[in-house]
Structure formats: C-alpha cells, structure tokens
Amino acid sequence: MSPTTSALAARMAAVRARMSELGIDTLLLSLGADLPWLTGYTAMPLERLTMLVLPLETDAVLVIPQLEAARVQPRPELFSVQPWAETDNPVRLVTGVVGRSRRRLAVSDRTWATFLLALQVELPRSTWTVASTVTGPLRAVKDDDEVAALRAAAAAADRVAADLLSGGIPLIGRTEAEVSRELGDRLVSAGHDAVNFAIVAGGPNAASPHHEPGSRPIGAGEAVVCDFGGTMAGYCSDITRTVFTGDPPEEFRDLYAVLAGAQAAAVDAARVGTSCQAVDAVARDLITAAGYGPNFIHRTGHGIGLEEHEDPYLVSGNRDPLVAGHAFSVEPGIYIEGRWGARIEDIVVATGAGPSSLNQADHALAVVES
C-alpha cells in the first residue's frame, strides 16, 4: 500500500500538532517505520545516514545518500530532498537544518547509536527523546485503509494456518527448519512480499517461545508450535497455532483447553476503553487459576502494523486504554520446560462495535497424522 500524498500530509499535520503539544522542536527520522509512515520512503539499514529532519515551524528535509536518492518518490509538498555525496558529512547536513541553539529533539527509536552519538557531539545543548513519544500513539490508531491491509495480510496467513491445521503440511520426520521454510514459502504464495519469521518448535523445543527452528526432526506424539508472519503491501501478519502429531495425552488436552479459554477471553476483553494491562490480566488470571501461572512467561500481546511489534503493548504496567483502530496480537502461551508448550495467537482490532479478530483459522486443538 503506497499512501497518497494527501494521506501523508494529514499524518504530517497530526505529527506537528503533537510535537507542539509535547514541546518537541524537531523530529529526526531514520530507520524504522516512522519514516515510511510519514513519507512513503523506507530507508535501508546502511552505514550511510538517511534522515528526515522535520522542524515544527519550517519545511521538512530528507537527507539521503546520493546513491539512494533515485529510490525516493519526490513529494515536494511534503519534504525536499538533500542528497549527500560519499565524502560529505551527513551529520553536519542534519545539524545545519536543526540549528545549533538549544532544541528539544525526538529521534526515531531505531536510529543507530553511531548516528545519535555523532549528532549529540554536534548538538551538545539539545535534549533528546525518542520519536515514538510523538508518533507511537498516532501510528497505533489504524485508519480504514490500514485495517484493510492488516485484514488482507491476516487472511493470507490464515490460509497457510488452515493448510497446517488440516494436515496439508507434513510434519513427522521433517526438521523444524524444513517446515519453517515451507511455511515461509506458503506465506509468499499466499501473497506476502516478505517472510519476517516462521518459528517451528516441536516436542521439548515448544517450551521455548522464540525457539529458532533447527535440525531436530519432528516426531510422532509431539506438540508443535508454529508462529509465522510476514509483510504484505507494507503491513504485517502474525499468527500462531499449535498442532499435535497424533492423539494428544489428556494432560496436554487440559493445558490446551485452559490456553484456548484464556485466549478467547482476552480477545473478548479487548474493548475500547479497557486498559492494555487489563487485557493481559484476563488471560493471565485464567492461566494462573488453572495452575499454569509460572508457565506463561511473556506478555499477552503487541501492537502490529508497519512493524511486527509496535504500540500498544498488552503488558502489565501499561495503563493506556484501547482506542478504536488499535491493532494488536492476543497470544498467551503455556510452556513446560523439557516437555512441551502451546501458544495461540490472533491479530485483533479494537472497534466501537467490540473486538474484531482478523484471524479466523480454527482454534480447536488440531491433531495431524503425518
């Protein structure tokens, strides 16, 4: 999805309003999703600095390496482009726009230390904060086009999940890495432009939430956690389903029933006005009541959009209320060290009419025979 210049102009106006509110003089955007969200241009992670300088009061300037400049779609209504040659000092170009008086600056969260430290040397009187204080709450609220893009990406991920749940992706005897590659290939076939991750964790590995798929072959009689997602037309998908290879023992069925109940209850609790931490607590309390509290070792969810992980985070301590247009994962898990684990994840959008789950793939414990 390439946003229109008028959509970008509206975002820039909202950013300036919020800068004014927060007393930020200049926004400095390099790596991360703030830059494409505001300009349509994505900077490569290079040792050559790309930085949008957006002063509250004057026009924005995109400082960019000369050999990247051809990739920028010019939008002179929004920003001018200042390419720099190989022997120029881009930090000086940025500070030239910022000015040397005392400023309150907000720099994109993923800016590399190498650039931030160089800027701090040149601008010793300025104070610094992260750009997400400005952009986070704005980016977290998705407009209709963004929700449509997230819905399309979720539907594509659902098709891959349906293949997995129906046994269309053989598991037994294949390595986690092989299955991971197949999930990724299927995401691309389903319309994704890029695969961001495809966790496949079988048997005892399923107890490690961020397990790196390896050379271990998946056996019969194992829980297999599959958590995968990618980018489609700029927006991210992220889904987790847990399948069992063969007839699951009673104990695993019980664990899964607790988890599925907690996940469904947390989705249902994700209503406009409810705090992020309250949604986390709904899942956590149910899992804890069933005796699995110490086995749920991560937060319940994260916002999603241009990035896989962004505001809002569903975690204890986050008192911010959900707002219509917030999009986030709801993904409790239960992990039994050395034995097995399970996680269920959907992407959900908070709306005035209640939570809308973008993922529709079946939540029942899937038993696969191959």
Added chain:
Amino acid sequence: MSPTTSALAARMAAVRARMSELGIDTLLLSLGADLPWLTGYTAMPLERLTMLVLPLETDAVLVIPQLEAARVQPRPELFSVQPWAETDNPVRLVTGVVGRSRRRLAVSDRTWATFLLALQVELPRSTWTVASTVTGPLRAVKDDDEVAALRAAAAAADRVAADLLSGGIPLIGRTEAEVSRELGDRLVSAGHDAVNFAIVAGGPNAASPHHEPGSRPIGAGEAVVCDFGGTMAGYCSDITRTVFTGDPPEEFRDLYAVLAGAQAAAVDAARVGTSCQAVDAVARDLITAAGYGPNFIHRTGHGIGLEEHEDPYLVSGNRDPLVAGHAFSVEPGIYIEGRWGARIEDIVVATGAGPSSLNQADHALAVVES
C-alpha cells in the same frame, strides 16, 4: 561457522587489551555483528533489550529477555547470562553491572536510540563512544577460518554469477524482480543460508547504483547490473557483474573497458601497507582520465565479514593502511543518467603475498541472447 570457545576467548582478550589502550571502561553490545563475533550469539532486532556488558576489569554479563535465553549457547568461561522477565527493567540491569560512577563507555554502533537514550538517563556522568572504535580494527583482520568462510561464500556466489554470464538465467522479457528472486533462490541452492540483497537494474535503471528491482521488464539491447550477496555459515558474499542483452554498442564497450581496467588496477593496488584511499584513487583516477569521473558516484569498496558492510572502507579520506587479513569489496561503477550503467565487484583479501581475489567469475563483458 560457530566459533569455538577458545577462539572467542582470544577475541575477548584482544578486546580487553584494546579497551585498556583506548581507556574504555565498559563495552556494551546489543545489535550488530560485534555480539556474535565475541559470544557466538546473535541478538534479534527486538524492542526487548539484549546487551552484553563487558567491563574491562570484571566478568562479562549477557542481559537477555527471558524468552530468548534458551537460544544462547552457555559459555560460562566467557560470560554469565542474566535473563529478565517481561516486567523487569533491562536498562536498570545493565546499569547495575556498569556502576554509576563516571565511566567511559563504548556501545555497539547499531544499538537503537531507544536503548541508548534510556542508558544515558540512568548514567548521566558517563561518556560514550561507538564500540567499533574498539572492535572495528580487530574484526577487520580476518583469521584463516574467517577467510576460508568468506572464500566459500564467494565461490558459491561465483557459481550463480557464472550461470548469469553464460546465459543460464533468462533476462529478456522478465521483470527485474523476477530475475532478482531467481538470483536469490540460486544463492540458497548454492549453499547460502540467507539472501541479503539481489539488485537487478536494467536499461536506464542501471544508472542507479542501489536500484530496487521492480516490475520493469528487461529488454533486448540493455545493460543489466546484477549485484547480489547473502550469508553462508555466518559470513557474507557480495558480487556484481554487468551483462548486455544482445550486441553492445561501441560506446558501451568502451565504457566497460575503462571500468574493467579500473577495477583490475584497484584490485592489484590493494596491497598490505597501501592506504584505503589510495586504492580508491587508483580506480577513480583511471575512470576520471577516461572522462567518466562525475559518473563514478560512490566509494570503491567496503570491508566484508559477518556484515556486508564493515571496516575497512575504501574511500577518499580513509588514510588507514591495508593489513594482511583485511577483506573488502573492489567495485567501481560508471553510471550514465537516463541511459545505462555498469559495475564490476569482487571480494579481495589483502595478504603478505599480494591481493587475493576471492571471486573468480569472468570479468569480460558478457553478451547474453535471451
């Protein structure tokens, strides 16, 4: 290539020696290649902080999110592991190890601003520099195992380049994006674990050095610049060849001859003791003498290893001499806006016996008919 604990211990000793020399009290490593180079562990680019805290005088501690901890291969001789739970404050854990007195700290170049700014708030009396001042010169000198890994990756990339040069990869009528995907698939088939980029730039797009492969079909009678690389057993490949679809006009043959001569001369100049900028000047002077000076708009090369771009950079202004074990690209280019372009790139290692080109794919202008 997973380095042995004793190889890592030797690197850590060299790092401490250099910290002492530079007066650095503590090294702080998060994202980037310094961390895997020193610990064997690669941190994911997450909003959850992973950071190795390596004080000059005391033992190193790896502060890591609890749900990533299972991915760490424990090496208690080198560092202890301090996992943090979802509601812990990892910045406080780091500052607890650093200590609150005035310190000289070096932080990895790619550390996100969000973490650096949080650390600066907690450690207001400390001064900061980038970790590459410590690690850059050490990492730039590759040991025999590393050169072997780079050589293997280059040989794999050469096989893909040979397919391209021999016409084994159809170009005419296909889009740049399709050819890019095939180059990536072939890198994986040749043994790469990941594709890092595959630039395909045809016709007028060949004048943009970092062109993003798009929907433009490649036509007959066009220059096509193909620049691709990936990671194999941890180390990177990077090669560029330019082919012509059909019989090249005299003017392009002349341009290519100038470029090939400049590239070969620069490779030959890349000898131990020669400055990085002198190698750049060799290529640039030849291209300038032929009238193409303004059309060579980037530096001649970059170091390569665990990262695609690292020290040493072959660029005007870099007076550092080449050292035996330095590995780097030599990749001049000539770009004629709106018309065509060409680039030739090999990875070269400086040795006591002279420059050793890791890439052996043919340098002659390849004419392909399909």
